[in-house]
Amino acid sequence: MTRKVKNIGVLTSGGDAPGMNAAIRSVVRSCTYYNLQCFGIHKGYEGLIEGDIRELNARSVRNIINKGGTFLKSARSQEFRTPEGRKKAYDNLVKYGIDGLVVIGGDGSFTGALKLSEEYGFPVVGIPGTIDNDINGTDYTIGYDTALNTVVDAIDKIRDTASSHNRLFLIEVMGRDAGDIALNAGIGAGAEEILIPEEDMGVDRLIESLKRSKKSGKTSSIIVVAEGDKSGKNIFELGEYVEEHLKGYEVRVSVLGHIQRGGAPSCYDRVLASKLGVGAVEALLAGKTEVMIGVVHKNITEVPLRTALEKKKYKHDKLIKVADITSI
Numbered sequence: 001m002t003r004k005v006k007n008i009g010v011l012t013s014g015g016d017a018p019g020m021n022a023a024i025r026s027v028v029r030s031c032t033y034y035n036l037q038c039f040g041i042h043k044g045y046e047g048l049i050e051g052d053i054r055e056l057n058a059r060s061v062r063n064i065i066n067k068g069g070t071f072l073k074s075a076r077s078q079e080f081r082t083p084e085g086r087k088k089a090y091d092n093l094v095k096y097g098i099d100g101l102v103v104i105g106g107d108g109s110f111t112g113a114l115k116l117s118e119e120y121g122f123p124v125v126g127i128p129g130t131i132d133n134d135i136n137g138t139d140y141t142i143g144y145d146t147a148l149n150t151v152v153d154a155i156d157k158i159r160d161t162a163s164s165h166n167r168l169f170l171i172e173v174m175g176r177d178a179g180d181i182a183l184n185a186g187i188g189a190g191a192e193e194i195l196i197p198e199e200d201m202g203v204d205r206l207i208e209s210l211k212r213s214k215k216s217g218k219t220s221s222i223i224v225v226a227e228g229d230k231s232g233k234n235i236f237e238l239g240e241y242v243e244e245h246l247k248g249y250e251v252r253v254s255v256l257g258h259i260q261r262g263g264a265p266s267c268y269d270r271v272l273a274s275k276l277g278v279g280a281v282e283a284l285l286a287g288k289t290e291v292m293i294g295v296v297h298k299n300i301t302e303v304p305l306r307t308a309l310e311k312k313k314y315k316h317d318k319l320i321k322v323a324d325i326t327s328i
């Protein structure tokens with residue numbers, strides 16, 4: 001028989017992502033709606049271990065839906081990786097009477113949540129919050145859409161200077177081992193070439209392709225490089241290689257970095273976060289545990305956390321073809 005959940009804790013963990021605030025807000029207000037108490041845990045698992053926990057009500061989360069970052073703050077906790085750390089965390093959950101936990105974060109945060117569940121039978125539900133869109137079992141993660149728009153906006157601006165000076169820009173974007181941001185932002189910003197970890201085109205093919213572009217009349221080029229790209233060269237080495245092998249262009253390198261994580265969440269991310277927050281509370285209320293709330297073909301879904309932790313399989317073929325055709 002499942003125990004009825006009465007007090008829900010919520011935390012954000014790992015890298016922050018735009019839309020995390022909207023997810024917290026949704027969890028808190030779902031608790032109000034279902035007559036549950038909600039506790040905000042500050043600084044992720046670190047705050048759980050330290051007991052940095054405060055009760056939240058519907059008014060505590062006003063005016064945050066439009067804000068980037070996470071007002072609960074996030075952290076990476078080494079101590080939570082140890083059984084002793086998780087024992088302290090569990091003791092604090094018991095101390096506050098929390099009987100269900102919503103973890104908003106990426107795969108590391110979900111691994112930690114699973115351990116808490118396995119070791120103490122504590123009910124946990126995950127919400128995917130990371131700009132990388134690298135979580136299995138959901139089409140989108142919270143923050144990804146905003147990051148895409150930020151990247152496209154930045155590339156548009158870089159293109160203005162690239163085309164004014166006959167320059168070739170290599171632009172590194174985030175995504176870790178996933179090429180989703182690079183591929184989609186690259187298409188959206190009209191990049192000439194896109195290097196992603198899932199498809200190693202090789203530097204020589206890149207040079208040949210750039211030569212063809214130049215021959216066809218292009219006077220500037222944008223190459224989007226995913227940070228996990230498998231060319232074997234970091235972006236600065238790649239820039240030097242291109243400059244050596246392709247005459248007639250000034251090559252510049254731009255690493256977009258943390259601007260991709262910040263900013264007001266897009267409407268898509270706000271709505272997604274709101275839906276996943278409601279889904280997470282409803283899942284805990286229904287006695288579910290060790291699940292992640294995600295979105296598949298626009299439907300809110302529950303998948304086992306273990307499935308969410310499997311490597312995501314990307315089907316990029318069609319998009320790669322679109323990129324090839326539209327960059328001719």
Ligand code: ATP
Nearest residue numbers: 014015076077080081105106107108109111112130
């Ligand atoms: P992002 O995708 O933004 O990096 P993440 O959730 O993957 O987010 P991590 O730093 O990998 O970020 O994990 C967040 C926290 O989850 C860690 O700081 C740690 O406290 C906890 N965690 C990660 N892996 C484990 C593990 N194997 N066992 C216990 N806890 C873990």
